[in-house]
Amino acid sequence: MSWTSLSDFLDMGGYGFYVWGSYVVFLVCIAGEIIMVFNRKRTLLKHLSLIHQSTKQEKRNETAS
């Protein structure tokens, strides 16, 4: 291991800004993509269940009338 302390690790031999700037943006992008994909799925499922409920309602109305 090339690190003696946490501050040594964060300093990255003077290149901390560049190394962590890369890794932080990498993680943010991946986290962002995961959140976006799950949001899309959630909205979609909500939308689909609304459609499903309304079709059930329509059928019920048809049989009632």
Added chain:
Amino acid sequence: MAINWFKYSSPASFYFLAGKMIPFFSIAAVALCVAGLYIGFFVAPTDFQQGEAYRIIFIHVPAAWMSMFLYVIMAVWSGIGLAFNTRLSSMVATAIAPTGAMFTFLALWTGALWGKPMWGTWWVWDARLTSELILLFLYIGFMSLQAAIDDPRRADRAGAMIALVGVVNVPIIYFSVKWWNTLHQGASVSLTQSPKMATTMLTGMLIMSLACWMYAIAMVLIRTRAIILERERHTAWVGELQGAAG
């Protein structure tokens, strides 16, 4: 045992198969990422020329590789969708584009942050960097074109044209460091030469690449499932699925 592969070209069958595969790829992605980063930061030695700045390699090279691989895979599925009129192939191509664009952006971003301390500049208009930027525009073009067309089948065909025409850019990116005199260094890993870097550095980089593969597959499967539901929402099987869930 005879497996009917065509069964899975139906969006409904694929939806359930993909659902079973997603946990496997997600767990593999997390495990490989932890292992790769551990090797990258705690096992791999300091580079004698670049100091610690080289540690960007563990995400830069995987991101750049994924940006090219995903584009080729997207073009292949688009082409299959165009040639055989298979709906699922085009849906997979559409699902690949955002992940591919993200990896292209990350390759450029991490490259800029690596270029500044090593070359003294964030950006140069050299062959490797410029062709990678064109790749990002191709992904964005593919996505915006598909988003602009309402009819999904027409959007598939239009997108396939961009994907197929743009695929010529991928060998240009890959060979740019050989064909032109560029600032960017040559290929990190080559099949014909022994690796130029320490084994632990190479191991960390390859494990991170595998992690990115697993992540990309999981993301594409999840997104494909969402696209399937969006496009097949009026079919009986989606209705049944909702009936069972709600």
